[in-house]
Amino acid sequence: MSFPFLIFGGMNNNPKYILVTGGAGYIGSHTVVALSKRGYIPIIIDDFRNSNRDVLERISALVDQELIHFSISCQNKERLRGVFSQFPIWGIIHFAADKSVSESVENPLKYFDNNMGGLVSILELASEHEVNNFVFSSSCTVYGEPKKIPVDESFPVSHNSPYGYTKKVNEEMIEQFAASQSGFKSTLLRYFNPIGAHESGTLGEEPNGKPDNLLPYITQTAAGIREELTIFGDDYDTPDGTCIRDYIHVVDLAEAHVEAMNQLENPPTPIQVFNIGTGKGTSVLELVKYFEKNTGEKLKYKIGKRRKGDIPAIFANTEKAEKDLRWKSRLTVEDAVIDAWKFEQFIRNKRNRE
Numbered sequence: 173m174s175f176p177f178l179i180f181g182g183m184n185n186n187p188k189y190i191l192v193t194g195g196a197g198y199i200g201s202h203t204v205v206a207l208s209k210r211g212y213i214p215i216i217i218d219d220f221r222n223s224n225r226d227v228l229e230r231i232s233a234l235v236d237q238e239l240i241h242f243s244i245s246c247q248n249k250e251r252l253r254g255v256f257s258q259f260p261i262w263g264i265i266h267f268a269a270d271k272s273v274s275e276s277v278e279n280p281l282k283y284f285d286n287n288m289g290g291l292v293s294i295l296e297l298a299s300e301h302e303v304n305n306f307v308f309s310s311s312c313t314v315y316g317e318p319k320k321i322p323v324d325e326s327f328p329v330s331h332n333s334p335y336g337y338t339k340k341v342n343e344e345m346i347e348q349f350a351a352s353q354s355g356f357k358s359t360l361l362r363y364f365n366p367i368g369a370h371e372s373g374t375l376g377e378e379p380n381g382k383p384d385n386l387l388p389y390i391t392q393t394a395a396g397i398r399e400e401l402t403i404f405g406d407d408y409d410t411p412d413g414t415c416i417r418d419y420i421h422v423v424d425l426a427e428a429h430v431e432a433m434n435q436l437e438n439p440p441t442p443i444q445v446f447n448i449g450t451g452k453g454t455s456v457l458e459l460v461k462y463f464e465k466n467t468g469e470k471l472k473y474k475i476g477k478r479r480k481g482d483i484p485a486i487f488a489n490t491e492k493a494e495k496d497l498r499w500k501s502r503l504t505v506e507d508a509v510i511d512a513w514k515f516e517q518f519i520r521n522k523r524n525r526e
């Protein structure tokens with residue numbers, strides 16, 4: 173493998189290596205692109221349990237660089253230790269985790285094992301190798317069912333599922349670890365609903381099997397892979413009766429990680445928490461309409477029963493991220509549906525060629 177600092181030499185005299193666990197995944201891959209474009213050197217750790225190996229080639233084509241990557245599970249501390257010994261890692265972004273709410277209800281132990289175990293092993297290695305800059309991929313699921321909206325970072329944390337429980341406990345684990353570790357700093361990013369794809373249409377969300385999430389289900393329905401979309405309930409106490417979420421474009425979300433890394437150089441406090449959303453709520457029906465309007469595709473859908481565990485409405489108060497992280501979403505839900513549709517077609521064409 174070639175060492176990118178040789179390639180980068182003249183451009184950046186002191187490039188920082190960032191370990192990105194889950195770097196071939198949906199949010200991870202976009203973040204790797206954003207980090208590379210801003211002069212960081214990402215090191216991708218991914219065992220491809222929920223991602224495709226050819227994502228690496230697509231990332232590499234977008235950033236026009238060779239990538240450093242290792243196919244290792246986050247729980248394989250021995251092999252990961254080799255990576256920590258080989259590179260002077262400056263920071264870590266920890267994405268690698270299981271993320272399906274419904275699967276976590278069926279199989280909570282899988283979530284406790286992977287989401288807790290992966291974090292413990294990464295923090296142990298961070299401690300051993302004195303890597304003090306840590307960004308954690310958290311979720312608005314830690315707000316449970318909030319008493320009012322928009323939610324800000326001071327709201328009480330709670331959980332609605334084993335998956336949500338792992339995120340809540342992971343945040344607390346990082347806080348307690350930081351208190352024990354002089355110099356360790358961490359930023360916890362609570363994502364709202366990431367959607368969309370890279371504007372090139374070559375990176376995006378590639379769920380294994382039937383999608384859980386709304387926009388991939390919409391694009392797969394429009395592509396003829398799914399029969400029709402079921403809207404889970406239209407009898408909620410919202411203007412059109414369907415649930416409201418804060419859909420954040422994945423490219424904006426990726427940028428938030430770069431800002432968080434930049435800020436860890438000199439953060440105001442060792443632990444910081446930010447909501448990463450748009451501050452705007454969109455209903456399920458509105459998202460369907462945006463999709464139809466912006467792609468010209470007619471979507472087949474029906475109204476079904478409520479999905480267990482869904483909360484009626486949530487969206488972010490993003491003032492803290494705007495003020496302290498100097499980050500704000502730039503792209504719209506309409507951009508996201510256009511990009512996601514582009515990606516759906518890219519994937520179809522790719523599969524047809526294979």
Ligand code: UDP
Binds near residue numbers: 365385403479
């Ligand atoms: N949803 C839906 N049909 C689907 C998938 C999702 O109506 O096939 C709704 C779901 O009930 C929720 C919203 O879309 O109100 C967003 O769901 P998603 O699973 O994408 O994210 P969540 O907010 O649950 O994490």
